[in-house]
């Protein structure tokens with residue numbers, strides 16, 4: 290499945306300062322659908338090059354990270370259970386506090 | 389006035405500048421005296437007998453001057469005299485007169501917010517000027533609140549500007565916030581963001597929240613019309629090492645400028661009751677790629693500990709809540725001072741200088757990121773950023789060997805290894821690591837390059 294992943298608010302530093310990643314991700318074996326939970330573990334093993342604890346906590350993202358599926362907070366689509374579809378755009382953004 | 393272009397003696401030029409400055413101050417004083425006199429003379433702009441005394445069609449209460457001053461806003465069909473009149477009656481508090489607060493305050497003053505409050509406890513510094521555009525060089529060393537208030541009054545002398553020269557804390561926040569209708573969060577740290585959001589929930593005020601760092605900005609409106617608060621979105625604070633600050637990570641001046649302008653816009657919309665405020669939505673600004681994204685965020689959370697269904701955040705609890713402990717980070721901008729090493733593994737910058745003068749064989753390892761190293765560095769230092777230290781151990785070994793050979797066989801002692809960074813935190817982390825890797829005599833320079841600049845070489849640039 291083709292997906293566009295974007296990292297912002299400093300999270301891109303964890304994946305070699307590249308903000309936009311066009312990726313092919315397959316559903317786990319024996320499963321038809323790909324969920325956000327599957328995607329997160331894929332991201333962790335394929336894109337995050339350093340300090341994974343700055344991206345994840347347990348099987349979800351760490352506090353202070355917003356996850357947006359097609360410009361919509363993943364809280365509104367079922368968080369880890371959100372089912373992804375072809376060409377979805379998923380944004381991971383760390384909140385900023387500076388001013 | 390003589391202007392000799394070039395070739396002049398600097399002392400003479402400086403004298404001329406001083407003389408002119410003195411004259412300028414005197415002229416400015418005379419102007420203020422005259423202005424004060426003018427204000428005491430009753431206005432001669434009485435309406436002429438031919439024009440009716442009440443020239444407006446309603447009860448908006450805009451004065452003759454206000455109609456002219458705000459005319460371009462009054463001409464907007466979707467804004468008009470109704471919205472302007474509401475704006476003139478509104479009271480807006482801006483917390484922070486920094487990178488976000490600067491443009492926000494300028495626009496809020498200019499557009500005719502009736503009462504504008506400013507909270508800040510900092511002083512204006514030279515390294516603020518690139519983004520905190522409300523301040524001028526003349527105010528360096530003076531309170532930001534005074535500087536910002538003067539700028540607002542200079543733009544619009546018809547509004548009320550209130551100076552709160554203090555840090556906003558849980559203990560004083562309710563008292564200040566309750567005097568206003570809308571709060572603009574233009575602060576630069578995490579505990580303040582939680583504290584201001586909670587305060588707005590307790591006091592029932594909408595909150596226009598903006599943030600900027602590096603080349604990115606974020607904007608949203610909290611606690612507005614049943615929308616979410618900061619805690620609805622972020623019930624748990626992030627780990628403290630995930631919180632970067634402008635003083636460490638850098639920020640392009642115009643980025644908070646853009647967000648601050650948008651904060652003023654949202655505050656104006658709420659105050660004048662026009663348009664759709666950015667509630668339950670968030671604006672994400674990426675300056676480098678020139679992209680702005682507006683995303684839909686969750687609504688009010690029923691489980692929210694601040695504004696949720698069963699939430700009980702009475703004022704007394706709010707006032708005693710320890711936000712610094714909750715977020716594990718500091719309200720003040722004073723940089724962290726770690727002490728990870730025993731005294732035997734550290735030397736002062738003075739001691740280091742002595743050893744250099746004595747010709748001690750040594751390698752100075754600078755563990756700052758490369759872009760810091762490029763700004764300024766000590767002569768002869770070797771740059772290996774902390775994050776890449778692991779893979780560069782052989783480079784350190786060979787640098788030490790080279791130094792020993794250079795000093796010749798007469799010196800039997802091995803070369804020492806000193807580690808420096810900007811402030812003396814990363815250098816300690818590096819030394820801890822180096823000790824584990826077998827460089828047991830590695831020492832860090834206490835206080836880093838900042839201490840070098842302070843104690844040894846005042847001309848060494850700090851940043």
Ligand SMILES: [Zn+2]
Nearest residue numbers: 617620692695
């Ligand atoms: Zn809430």
